Amino acid sequence: MTKFSAGEILAEITRSGVVESIHTGHLVLLNSNGSVHLTKGDPTQLTYPRSTIKAIQSSVMIRSGLKLEPRLLALASSSHSGAAIHQEGALEILANVGLSEKDLQNAKDKPLGEPERRAWGDKKPTRLAMNCSGKHAGMLATCVTAGWPTANYLDPAHPLQVAIKEELENLAGEEVALTSADGCGAPLFLLSLMGLARAMRALTISTDPIHQSVVQACREFPEMVAGEKRLTTRLMREVPGLFMKEGAEGVEVATLADGRTIIFKISDGAIRAFETLMVAALAEFGISITDTTERVYGGSEAIGSIRACITRE
DSSP: OOOOOOOEEEEEEEETTEEEEEEEEEEEEEOTTSOEEEEESOTTOEEOOGGGGHHHHHHHHHHTTOOOOHHHHHHHTOOOOOOHHHHHHHHHHHHTTTOOGGGOOSOOBOOSSHHHHHHHTTOOOBTTTSTTHHHHHHHHHHHHHHTOOSTTTTSTTSHHHHHHHHHHHHHHTSOOSEEEEOTTSSEEEEEEHHHHHHHHHHHHHOOOHHHHHHHHHHHHOHHHHSOTTOHHHHHHHHSTTOEEEEETTTEEEEEOTTSOEEEEEETTOOOTTHHHHHHHHHHHTTOOOOOOOOOEEETTEEEEOEEEOOOOO
């Protein structure tokens, strides 16, 4: 069993000046040259990166012969909200190679975005509405293009999944410690938080035209990577050159065009402190953005807040 450390306090929730709750975890900030700017917790902590590595997965799809316009390439790299543009885009990727929704093998779910989920109402979950359907559509289209079987495209031994693992290891500079399964059903690779930081920095500064095309597609179409009213989409619109991708169980990655890198893992898996931590981390790099996180209220009066605890001592 891999040892799990709760790390250090990354954020505090205060009420009337008293700390009421905390979020612990691990954080790595890398400078543009790859040197360590700041760490909290244990940077060697083995972590499932979850959906934060989708841009690496879609890079392998393109390397294997898949051709997608930037809008759809961003969708293949996404954890989308399940809006019409996302579901229709996934169908478009599939239709381009003669496939349809019935070929998807990802888990079924309702839309991830809050407005989209409310609008969905009591309708049953579907594979298309699930936030990973863009990635799975891309994987299936890759298999058709490369002449690989589609029936077992989620098998870790499938040529596509083997290539994804190799690409991740090359970028991270370390071997995957364990292969599991993500919530969507695709193979999931365990590696250190520092390895994830190295991988995302390497992807961002790579001179490989494929890597460049994927990261740039996400920057150009942030609404496809997440969705309206989502933090990822908003910050990529607000901060020039920012690439950002969240993952389940409290994992977040972000890079700037020069390779400066932000990675954190919230130990309890919660996302409540994501925006506050991203604001504080970007401030470490001299970038000022507004934290719109809802304040802590006592009745109708704001009497507390979420505050980041990552400033170097």
